[in-house]
Amino acid sequence: MAVSTGFISRGFKGRRAAAGDASRLPPGQYLDRGFPVLSAGPTPRVALDMWDLQVDGRVAYKQRWTWEQFLALPREQPRVDIHCVTKWSKLDTTWEGISLDTILERAAPIGEYLIAHCDGDYTTNLSLEDVTDGKAWIVFGYEGEPLAPEHGGPARLLVSHLYFWKSAKWVRRLEVVDEDEPGFWESAGYHMRGDPWKEERYSGD
Amino acid sequence: MERGAVLGRLSWQPAEVVEVVAETARVRSLAFRVPTWPGHRPGQHVDIRLTAEDGYQTQRSYSIASAPEDSRVAISVEKIEDGEVSPYLVDEVQVGDRLEIRGPIGGYFTWTAADGGPLLLVGGGSGIVPLMAMLRHRALSAVTVPVCLLYSSRTYDDIIYRAELDRIARADESSRIVHTLTRSQPGGWTGYRRRVDREMLAEVAPPAQDNPLAFICGPTRLVEGAAEILTGLGYAAPRIKTERFGPTGG
Numbered sequence: 001m002a003v004s005t006g007f008i009s010r011g012f013k014g015r016r017a018a019a020g021d022a023s024r025l026p027p028g029q030y031l032d033r034g035f036p037v038l039s040a041g042p043t044p045r046v047a048l049d050m051w052d053l054q055v056d057g058r059v060a061y062k063q064r065w066t067w068e069q070f071l072a073l074p075r076e077q078p079r080v081d082i083h084c085v086t087k088w089s090k091l092d093t094t095w096e097g098i099s100l101d102t103i104l105e106r107a108a109p110i111g112e113y114l115i116a117h118c119d120g121d122y123t124t125n126l127s128l129e130d131v132t133d134g135k136a137w138i139v140f141g142y143e144g145e146p147l148a149p150e151h152g153g154p155a156r157l158l159v160s161h162l163y164f165w166k167s168a169k170w171v172r173r174l175e176v177v178d179e180d181e182p183g184f185w186e187s188a189g190y191h192m193r194g195d196p197w198k199e200e201r202y203s204g205d
Numbered sequence: 206m207e208r209g210a211v212l213g214r215l216s217w218q219p220a221e222v223v224e225v226v227a228e229t230a231r232v233r234s235l236a237f238r239v240p241t242w243p244g245h246r247p248g249q250h251v252d253i254r255l256t257a258e259d260g261y262q263t264q265r266s267y268s269i270a271s272a273p274e275d276s277r278v279a280i281s282v283e284k285i286e287d288g289e290v291s292p293y294l295v296d297e298v299q300v301g302d303r304l305e306i307r308g309p310i311g312g313y314f315t316w317t318a319a320d321g322g323p324l325l326l327v328g329g330g331s332g333i334v335p336l337m338a339m340l341r342h343r344a345l346s347a348v349t350v351p352v353c354l355l356y357s358s359r360t361y362d363d364i365i366y367r368a369e370l371d372r373i374a375r376a377d378e379s380s381r382i383v384h385t386l387t388r389s390q391p392g393g394w395t396g397y398r399r400r401v402d403r404e405m406l407a408e409v410a411p412p413a414q415d416n417p418l419a420f421i422c423g424p425t426r427l428v429e430g431a432a433e434i435l436t437g438l439g440y441a442a443p444r445i446k447t448e449r450f451g452p453t454g455g
Contacts, residue, residue, distance in 0.1 A: 007219070009255040009304045011297050014263055015289040028254075028264040030289060040313050042432035042445050086266050087252075120442065150429055188312030189215075201252075202310065204214030 024081055025089055026196035032088035040184070043149050044119035044170050051154055053138065055103060057175035058111030063103070067154070071140070073098045078137055080160035082167070083196040095158055097139030100131045109176045115183060116157055117173040124168045124183035125192065126159060128176075135161055138171060163194035163201070217254060218242075220306040222298055223277060228365045232331060233295045234270060236279040239306055245269055247338035248315035248420065248448075251280065251308035255290060265290045268334040268422075268448075269309065272341035273317075278306070281365060283331040314420065314448045318343060322350035322418055323411040327401065327431045329357045329423025333365050335448065336422055340373055340380075353381045355409050357401050357427060359388040383409050401427055403434045413439030422448040 016022060017031050025031065048067045055063040065073070077096050083089045109128055116124050130136070136159040140147050147153035152169030159166045165185050186192050191200040199205060220237035227233050250268045271279035284295040298304075316324065316339045324343075326336040333356055343352060358364045364384065374382040385397030385405065397405055411417040419440055421431045428447050435445055 007256065007303060007305075008258050009293075010302050012255045012257050012293050014255065014257045014261045016261060028262070030263055030265075038449055039447060041447055042436050042442050043429060044442075087264050150425065184313075189310065202215045 021091060024091055026083055027199045028201075029083055029087055029089040029196065032090055038084065038086065038165075039120075039150075039169060040122065041120055045149060046119055046154065046170070048154060052172070053103075053155070054173045055107040055176070056173065057114070057177055058109065059176050060108035060110060061106065063107045070098065070138075070155075073102055076137060078139075078158065078160070080158070082160050082164050085163040085165055085190065085194065085196075085201050089196075093160075094143055095137065095139040096141030097137040097155070097158060099134065100136040100138065101134065103138065103174070104128070104132060107174075107176070111176040111178045113177050113180045115175045115177060115181060116168045116171050117175060118168050119170040119172055122168055122170070122184050124157075124166050125181055125186055126162075126166060127180065127193070130162060130193070131159060135159065161195070163191075163196055165190065166194050215307045215310070217305045217307045219303050220278070222300050222302045222304075224279075225298065225300060228281060229363055231284045231295070231363070232281055232365050233284075234279055234281040235294060235298060236271070236277040237306060239278050242278055243309070245273055245278075245309035246312075246315040246317050247272060247342040248335045249309035249311045249338075250335070251278065251306050252310060253280070253290075253294075254305040254307075255293065256305070263290060266310070268338070270334045270337050270341075272338055272345050274342065274345040281331065281334045281337075314422070314446050316342075316418065316420060318346040318348040318350065320418060322352060323415050324350055324352040325410050325417050325419040325435075326352065326354040327357075327406075327419065327421040327423070327427070328354065329401070329427035330359070330363070331365065332421075332423030332427070332448070334422075336420060337366055337369075339420065340370075343380075344373060344377070349379050351379045351381075351411065353383065353409055353411060355383045355385070355401060355405070357385045357387060357423065360386060361389075361391045361394070381409070401431055401434075403437070406431065406434050407438060410435065410438065410440075413441075416441070417444065419445045420448075421445065425449055 051067045053065045079094045081091045139158045140155045156169045157167045220239045223238045224236040250266050254264045256262045267280040270281045282294040285291045328336045370382050
């Protein structure tokens with residue numbers, strides 16, 4: 001957690017969120033009504049008949065689903081607050097997708113961490129503890145519509161209790177591993193876990 | 206994929222405002238003296254933290270506008286009318302004021318002279334800021350990497366760093382600055398007068414066979430569009446780096 005050095009910014013008043021919203025905003029975050037798009041390169045485009053999702057690495061049973069098979073898994077409609085490390089938060093977003101509990105129980109992981117691999121070569125690392133027990137999904141719907149490509153469609157991770165870069169867009173493969181290994185942003189100085197309530201933005205926070 | 210070095214702990218540091226420059230009616234640059242600045246690469250950003258008298262704090266991220274060669278750290282802020290922070294930074298802050306800063310942050314959307322080129326920079330509105338850090342660094346390091354900046358602004362008066370961009374274009378045979386004005390154009394304007402599109406990029410962008418390195422920064426629509434067009438023109442996806450910038454909250 002950051003600690004103030006004690007001075008004030010002359011004349012800065014600020015605009016506090018309404019009390020109900022404020023309690024839902026982690027430190028250093030502000031409410032955004034829009035849905036900013038953040039990514040490091042061109043938006044990958046994959047035809048749905050070419051799309052699949054694989055779970056492999058340190059698992060008892062490797063899994064692969066085509067798009068149609070994936071949509072046939074039991075669906076959930078999470079309603080969550082999301083927090084981007086670039087400071088914006090968005091409350092009460094609604095999604096549709098498959099719980100990672102559903103996905104991982106079919107693979108029976110042996111390792112304790114996973115690396116999400118995405119189209120566009122993006123990766124991010126997560127502990128299994130952070131993505132099980134109803135805390136994470138692979139989503140393909142947002143606010144009642146198919147997930148738009150710039151927001152990660154056809155499918156992205158949703159791990160809303162961590163900063164949103166962990167909710168990797170265009171996810172295609174979950175690789176279970178024994179040791180926690182840094183992904184794309186984590187190798188570039190961002191925090192390995194990214195808990196917004198502990199303000200774990202950057203390495204060393 | 207290129208990766209930045211893993212950073213050590215990033216601490217909040219006091220930053221004193223040493224210069225303010227009105228760039229346009231809505232954009233102001235602030236230069237800070239930061240006593241223990243570790244240096245940065247062009248394209249990186251900083252976090253700014255403001256503290257009100259009652260202890261309330263808020264933070265924002267801003268791209269660094271200054272070159273690493275500059276002893277000061279500068280940002281340029283576009284005023285968002287209903288924003289919480291940008292009106293304060295654009296209208297209130299004076300030389301001598303202090304706030305808190307930490308950084309540099311971000312290791313991907315960066316260019317240094319050693320990365321080579323040819324370089325294509327595509328900016329929209331205040332998305333020019335990190336690209337300007339690259340142009341300034343390129344000028345100060347006296348390399349001849351060919352660079353083309355395609356810069357989309359709404360009107361002539363909205364062009365940030367206009368005079369400096371003119372100087373860069375004049376000073377250097379291997380740099381090309383191309384403006385497009387999307388909303389209105391002054392009399393005698395001979396530049397583009399529409400949003401960035403495929404035909405425009407095909408005309409100004411270095412050819413794909415030269416394996417250019419492209420940086421695109423601006424509003425989502427411009428970034429998504431330009432990245433997709435460049436991919437279509439044969440640019441390698443890992444050579445296209447994008448960053449969104451603009452009024453999403455501020």
